[in-house]
Amino acid sequence: DGGITQSPKYLFRKEGQNVTLSCEQNLNHDAMYWYRQDPGQGLRLIYYSQIVNDFQKGDIAEGYSVSREKKESFPLTVTSAQKNPTAFYLCASTVDRGHTEAFFGQGTRLTVV
């Protein structure tokens, strides 16, 4: 079945550590996105990529980094510079930047311990 797979489902990070969240899709979609979800704040865009080897900052990119070396993969690294990383992270994709329906993964819950 085609879809988006995020792993792990739960992730715990110690203060000062970098962690990487995985997002893989087998939908052959060109565009991929990372969102952060906090209670009462909806979804906020961290980074997005519309083609391989290219990505753009979203609204809250500080403390995060991404790469897009393969079409099907868009990992997100939460660095130690992110002051409040505890949140739910969602990865999404669209066929290309002109197609409007987004397909989402099941999310990763990151907790700083």
Added chain:
Amino acid sequence: AQTVTQSQPEMSVQEAETVTLSCTYDTSESNYYLFWYKQPPSRQMILVIRQEAYKQQNATENRFSVNFQKAAKSFSLKISDSQLGDTAMYFCAFMKVSGTYKYIFGTGTRLKVLA
């Protein structure tokens, strides 16, 4: 900049009844899309319905329909014959048809369907 506002943090409805979720948005764009996404307890986001701004006819998908008022910048979702499986967080979203094609999401409305 575009903004999306959902003024109802929580709502409840009896099973089989009808409920309307509100959404307003602000934009200077003339061509854009509006969406309602559902996030059930599993947290998997699912597209419920989509509306193109250039279309005057309101979109419908089975029990789900929208009331799109372009001049008022209002985009409400009506759920008819509510079912227990409709219990979820509902997000209103905006996307302009140019540039970066980014979604702008509202803060969500938590809907609980009561048996």
